[in-house]
Amino acid sequence: MERKNAWDAYKGGKVSRVMDFAEDYRKFISENKTERECTETFIEKAKKDGFRDLADLIKAGKKLKAGDRIYSDQMGKSLVLFVIGKDDIEDGMNILGAHIDSPRLDLKQNPLYEDHELTLLDTHYYGGVKKYQWVTIPMALHGVIVKKDGSVVKVNIGDKPGDPVVGISDLLIHLASEQMEKKGAKVVEGEALDVLIGSVPVADEKDKKGEKIRERVKENIIRILQKEYGVEEEDFLSAEIEVVPAGEARDFGLDRSMIMGYGHDDRVCAYPSFEAILAMRKPKRTSVCLLVDKEEIGSVGATGMQSRFFENTVAELLALNGKDSNVSLRRALANSFMLSSDVSAAFDPNYASVFETKNAAYFGRGVVFNKYTGSRGKSGSNDANAEYMAKLRGIFDANDVYYQTAELGKVDIGGGGTIAYITANLGMNVIDSGVAVLSMHAPWEIISKVDLYESYRSYQVFLEEA
Numbered sequence: 001m002e003r004k005n006a007w008d009a010y011k012g013g014k015v016s017r018v019m020d021f022a023e024d025y026r027k028f029i030s031e032n033k034t035e036r037e038c039t040e041t042f043i044e045k046a047k048k049d050g051f052r053d054l055a056d057l058i059k060a061g062k063k064l065k066a067g068d069r070i071y072s073d074q075m076g077k078s079l080v081l082f083v084i085g086k087d088d089i090e091d092g093m094n095i096l097g098a099h100i101d102s103p104r105l106d107l108k109q110n111p112l113y114e115d116h117e118l119t120l121l122d123t124h125y126y127g128g129v130k131k132y133q134w135v136t137i138p139m140a141l142h143g144v145i146v147k148k149d150g151s152v153v154k155v156n157i158g159d160k161p162g163d164p165v166v167g168i169s170d171l172l173i174h175l176a177s178e179q180m181e182k183k184g185a186k187v188v189e190g191e192a193l194d195v196l197i198g199s200v201p202v203a204d205e206k207d208k209k210g211e212k213i214r215e216r217v218k219e220n221i222i223r224i225l226q227k228e229y230g231v232e233e234e235d236f237l238s239a240e241i242e243v244v245p246a247g248e249a250r251d252f253g254l255d256r257s258m259i260m261g262y263g264h265d266d267r268v269c270a271y272p273s274f275e276a277i278l279a280m281r282k283p284k285r286t287s288v289c290l291l292v293d294k295e296e297i298g299s300v301g302a303t304g305m306q307s308r309f310f311e312n313t314v315a316e317l318l319a320l321n322g323k324d325s326n327v328s329l330r331r332a333l334a335n336s337f338m339l340s341s342d343v344s345a346a347f348d349p350n351y352a353s354v355f356e357t358k359n360a361a362y363f364g365r366g367v368v369f370n371k372y373t374g375s376r377g378k379s380g381s382n383d384a385n386a387e388y389m390a391k392l393r394g395i396f397d398a399n400d401v402y403y404q405t406a407e408l409g410k411v412d413i414g415g416g417g418t419i420a421y422i423t424a425n426l427g428m429n430v431i432d433s434g435v436a437v438l439s440m441h442a443p444w445e446i447i448s449k450v451d452l453y454e455s456y457r458s459y460q461v462f463l464e465e466a
Helices: 012-031 035-048 054-060 216-229 233-238 264-278 309-320 326-334 349-354 386-398 420-424 449-465
Strands: 069-074 078-083 093-099 104-115 118-126 139-146 152-157 195-198 239-245 250-252 258-261 286-292 337-340 367-370 403-405 429-434 436-438 445-448
Touching (some): 012 035, 012 258, 012 264, 035 139, 035 264, 054 069, 054 309, 069 309, 078 264, 078 309, 093 420, 093 449, 104 139, 104 216, 104 233, 118 216, 195 216, 258 449, 264 286, 264 429, 264 445, 264 449, 286 309, 337 420, 337 449, 367 449, 386 429, 420 429, 429 449
Parallel strands (some): 093 286, 367 403
Antiparallel strands (some): 069 078, 078 286, 104 118, 104 239, 118 195, 139 239, 258 445, 436 445
């Protein structure tokens, strides 16, 4: 059952739809490299499109009606948007769920140090990464520093025009004989992923206590931070700063059919999910776009999918319409349909041996459905039922959406997970659906533009007709 190539549907002038949508997405992932930045940008755009903060509606005690556009964010790092449908929310919702965090390096709480007249930042890698991929590439610092008075200082160094970049050095090949004998997981150790940020010392002078400054390069960096951001070294204790690849996402391939960029996993699904809900006006069932944090480390914490953020938000919506009961909440969740919009592994001819070709995802064949994820014996998987898959097939075939089905590699080799199993625990029908990615979890990943566009089309059709 080989699926058709979606590019065949976009001949002549029709291809501009794909390219224009992809260009907007390319700009988005170039400018939004953290979950905080994604949330802030999405909220700003949602407000312009008529979405209102749920907290304001609660204060006003305003009853909801079909067509109302509502959003709620969780600590600035997760976001959910609703377009209220004509049907009662208790009858279920159509939900698009994706995550907006990506693999990266995080600064430790006490990161700044000097070693032999070089100043570095100590890091802790976040999510599943091949550590050796993160050396010798230009890196940027994105995040926030929160001072004791509660003021928030935004940090963005390395991606603005004229900015310097930072990075991690690697051992020269001439001295790497022992290193080259190590397994891939040990070639670069986690504690060696320290970011070089400076080498110029301050003048040979005394500090405020009249003592000679011993770490003069570090002192110079501290003074730069004080001048540019008004922060002290101790303020790193309450900072969230991420080390991410510097530079814009780029068109990839001589035919410009692909995009190479940082953070496709999972912003390549989050972005079309967000754009799909913007297109909703008065749907039959309430449309939802749920964008969460912490998926790459198990969906934990107050901003991850395992928190009660989404359930609490739905409960608030029901309460506004006088349905303030646990039964109403449980019915609304159990009656819902969801696409857990997350990426899948694209077939790579360079590593064909790890794929089962009849059940692999391919570039150009549209959105990918993973009936189940998990690892080996489906461990940790949501396994969508056949009835739900049949329902989706009917919807997408009727609307000429290009889609394919896949597994994440061969049975005893592959493995992975998404937020699907968490929402499935609430009793709703949910299946994984997303874009195929090459070099997943590498600093620079690759996607097909037509797969991105078909994902957007599939999400819009799902919200309208599921």
